[in-house]
Amino acid sequence: MNNLRKSLEVNVEAVHNITVACLPLLREVNRKTVLNMSSIAGSMAHAERFMIAPDPAYKISKAALNCLTRVYALELESEGFTIFAVSPGWLRTDQGGPYADLDAETGANAMLDLLSRDRADLNGKFLNIHVPSWEKTTGLHQYDGAELPW
Ligand SMILES: *[C@@H]1O[C@H](CO)[C@@H](O)[C@H](O)[C@H]1NC(C)=O
Ligand SMILES: *[C@@H]1O[C@H](CO)[C@@H](O)[C@H](O)[C@H]1NC(C)=O
Numbered sequence: 001m002n003n004l005r006k007s008l009e010v011n012v013e014a015v016h017n018i019t020v021a022c023l024p025l026l027r028e029v030n031r032k033t034v035l036n037m038s039s040i041a042g043s044m045a046h047a048e049r050f051m052i053a054p055d056p057a058y059k060i061s062k063a064a065l066n067c068l069t070r071v072y073a074l075e076l077e078s079e080g081f082t083i084f085a086v087s088p089g090w091l092r093t094d095q096g097g098p099y100a101d102l103d104a105e106t107g108a109n110a111m112l113d114l115l116s117r118d119r120a121d122l123n124g125k126f127l128n129i130h131v132p133s134w135e136k137t138t139g140l141h142q143y144d145g146a147e148l149p150w
Contacts, residue, residue, distance in 0.1 A: 004057040011061035016068060027079065035115055036069045038062050038085035038126065040141070045149035049140070066126055066150055073124035084122045086111055087148060089129050090141050101141055106131060110143070126150060 019034060026032045041050050042062025050059065066085050073083040091107040092100040110129035114122070130145025 004060065007057040007061035008064065011058070012064045012068065015065060019072070026081070032076075032079070032081040033115060034072075034081065034083040035111065036065055036083070036085045037111070038065050038069070038087055040087040040128070040148055042066055043087075043126070043148055043150060052140070063150075069126070070124050070150075077123055080120075082120050082123045084114075084124065085126045086114060087126070087128055089131065089143055101134070101139070102131060102143075 015036060019036075022034075026034070039058070039062045040046055041053055041055070041059045042065065043050075044063060047059070069083060069085040073081070076083060088107045088111055089102050090096055090100040091102050091104045092098060093104050107129060110131055114127060114129070126148045128146050128148050129143050131143035134141075134143035136142060136144070
């Protein structure tokens, strides 16, 4: 697991730095929404299921990102922020490979859809994307738009 430090830097520290840098600007606007891109692979409740995808550093960094999202969401809730984490699905990207479930555009659109909803009740949540006809598939992933367990 020699890439743990790198994963924590990219997936946790860098996200934290960017968010902190953007906070003053976000405080000026009406819709204070932050979507943190996480992964179901970082879910501790699903850890056993995802043992077939071997990348412990990635999973650990996404679990840390989830915790940061939750902690900041609670901290900034009274200022009207909506901060949540989303699992973008298994996408055909450099990381996901050619046999992944969805093309990158489908995953990106599903996340934009969540961002466009402007729903304060998403604050502090960890959500799955919703892709019609993928709600109840039998593979490793279902895309039902439901809340994911931490
Ligand atoms: C985050 O910010 C700290 C403090 O400015 C800096 O030392 C660190 O290198 C930054 N980390 C990343 C990954 O950019
Ligand atoms: C998103 O998660 C990062 C940690 O990776 C955290 O620093 C950032 O504050 C989160 N966004 C917010 C505003 O919660």
